[in-house]
C-alpha cells in the first residue's frame with residue numbers, strides 16, 4: 001500500500017472509529033460522500049433521513065437544493081420555480097448595485113411584485129454540484145514517486161484528463177480538488193447558472209439590523225436574508241441573461257417548516273464553507289495572534305475610519321460605499337474576536353501540548369515513525385521562512401483589493417497602455433476600448449476621489465510601517481518618503497493621476513489616441529500598481545508559494561499521523577469552499593463564567609434594541625407598528641415570533657446563507673453568523689463555546705408575507721406544518 005492509500009484508509013477509519021464511540025459530534029464540516037459513516041450518529045441526534053437522502057448521485061437529494069451563490073456564499077432553493085434564499089449580506093452588493101438616492105433599496109428594501117420586476121445582476125452566478133467523486137486512488141497511483149516540477153506538471157495533466165472524462169459533451173464544468181493537504185482528491189462537477197435575478201430584500205434595518213455593533217454577536221435580531229430567482233433556457237439549462245429565459249426547475253427544493261425549532265432539536269447546515277486552518281502548528285497560531293491579525297486589523301482600522309465617516313456624511317456616499325465597508329468591517333471584527341478567543345482559550349498552549357504528545361506517541365512504538373516525528377519540525381522551519389511572505393501578501397491584498405479603487409482601475413488599462421500595437425494588429429482594439437468604457441462607467445457609479453485619496457495616504461503609510469524589512473516595495477517607499485506627509489503624498493498623487501477622474505477617462509477612451517494612452521505609463525496610479533504587482537510577483541509570491549507547498553507537504557503527514565496516533569479524537573478535514581455538511585443541535589452557550597446565552601431571540605427583543613436615529617438600531621416606523629401589533633399569524637408561537645437562534649453546527653465564512661435543515665429535511669432557518677466567542681473557530685474549535693447564528697425561517701416568512709406583502713412568494717413555497725402536511729395558504 002503506498003503512502004496515499006494508507007492515509008486515505010486512516011482518514012475514513014478515523015471517521016468510522018470516532019463515530020462508533022461517540023454519542024454526538026459537532027466539530028467537522030463533512031464531505032457529503034462520506035456521510036454514511038456519520039448516519040447513525042446523526043440519526044441518534046434526531047435526524048430521520050438517510051445519508052442517501054442528503055447526497056445521492058442516483059436520485060434527487062438535498063444537495064440538489066443547495067447553491068454556491070456568487071462563488072462566496074451559499075443559498076437554497078425554496079420553490080420549483082427557481083426561487084432561492086440567501087443572506088442579505090450575500091446579496092448586499094447586488095442590492096447596492098440597484099440602489100440610488102432616489103430608489104434606495106438598501107434603506108427601504110425591494111420587492112418585485114411580479115416576475116417582470118425582478119432585477120438582473122450581471123456577473124452573478126448560482127452553481128449546483130452535480131457529483132463529488134473520490135479520485136484519490138487514481139491520482140496517488142499516477143503521481144507516486146514524482147517530485148517538484150515533474151509532479152506539478154503531471155498532476156495538472158492528470159486533473160485535466162479526469163475533468164474532461166466526466167464533463168465532455170455536457171453542460172457541466174468541473175475540477176479536481178485536493179483535500180486535507182493533498183491526502184485526498186475529489187473530482188467535483190457542477191452546473192452554473194448565469195441569469196440570477198433579485199426578487200426581494202428587506203430594508204437594511206431588518207437585513208442588517210444591529211449593523212457592525214451586533215455583527216458577530218449574540219443575542220441577535222437580524223433578518224439577514226434576501227431572495228433571488230434563477231432563470232434558465234427553455235430546456236432548463238444554464239443560459240446567459242435573456243428576457244426569453246424561464247424560471248429554473250431544480251431537482252429538489254426545500255420544503256419550509258413553519259413549526260420552527262425547539263431547543264435541543266437536531267439541525268444541519270449544508271453549504272460551502274470557505275476555509276479553516278485547524279492544523280496550524282503552535283508557532284503559526286502565535287504568529288496569527290502577534291503579527292498577522294494585528295497587521296490586517298491595523299490596515300482596516302485606517303480604511304474603516306475613512307469610509308465610515310464618509311458614509312455618515314450623506315446618502316450618496318452611504319450607498320456608494322455600502323458593500324466595500326461591509327466586506328472590510330466583517331473580517332476586521334472577526335479578526336479582533338479571533339485573537340481574543342485564541343488567547344482566552346489558550347489555543348497556543350493546547351497546540352503545544354498536542355504537538356509534544358504527538359511526538360511522544362510517534363516515538364514510543366518499537367518502530368518509531370520517523371516521518372511523523374519530523375513533521376512538526378519541518379512545518380515550523382518552513383513557517384519561519386514563510387511568515388514574512390505571508391505578511392507581505394496580506395499587506396498587498398489589503399492595499400490593492402480593499403484599499404483605494406484607483407489602483408485596480410488603473411491596472412485594467414494595462415493592455416491599452418502597454419500593448420496598443422498588439423491589440424491593433426489582432427483587431428481587438430475596439431473591443432478593448434468598449435470593454436473599458438463599460439468598466440469605467442461602472443467605476444464611476446460608486447467612485448469618490450476624495451475618499452479614495454484619503455485611503456491611499458492612510459494605507460500606504462500604514463503598509464510601510466508594517467512591512468517586513470526585507471520586503472518593502474521600493475518605488476512606493478521612496479515616493480512616499482519624499483513627501484512631507486501622507487496627506488501631501490496622496491494629494492500630489494491624485495493631482496497627477498487621471499484614474500481618479502472617470503469623466504476624463506471616458507473622454508480619453510472616446511478619442512482613442514495611442515499617444516495619450518502611452519503617456520499614462522507615467523501616471524502615478526498606473527506606476528504604483530505596476531510596481532506593486534512586480535514587487536508581489538517577483539519578491540513575494542515565489543517565497544509564499546514555496547513556503548506553502550513545503551508546509552502543505554509536511555502538514556499532510558502531520559494530519560495523517562494525528563488520525564493514526566489519536567484514534568479516539570476527531571480530526572476533520574479543513575474547509576476548502578467545497579460542499580460540506582455540519583450538524584449539531586439548537587443550543588445556547590455559557591462562554592464565560594456567570595454568562596448564559598439563551599438559544600432563541602424574539603421579536604420583542606427587536607423593539608428593546610430599537611433606538612430612533614441610531615444608524616445600527618433605527619427601524620422604519622411601519623415596522624415598529626407591525627412589531628408592536630404582534631400579528632404573527634401562523635408564524636408565531638406562544639404569542640411571540642422567534643427571530644434568530646443559535647446552534648452547535650460547525651460553520652465558517654462561505655456558510656453564510658446556508659440552509660438550516662431539520663431532522664426531516666425541511667428548512668427551518670438560514671445560517672448567517674457566529675457568536676463573538678466563536679470567532680476563533682476557524683483555527684481552534686471549542687464545542688462548548690462555538691455557536692453558529694441562524695435567522696428563523698418564520699421571521700423570514702413573516703417579513704415577506706406580512707410586512708412586505710409579497711405573499712405571492714410564500715405561495716410558491718412548500719410550507720409544512722407539524723403533521724408533516726403541506727400547510728398551503730388556506731390556514732393562514
Ligand code: ASP
Nearest residue numbers: 652653654656672673674
Ligand atoms: N457572518 C459570517 C461571514 O460573513 C459567517 C461566518 O463566518 O460564520 O463570513
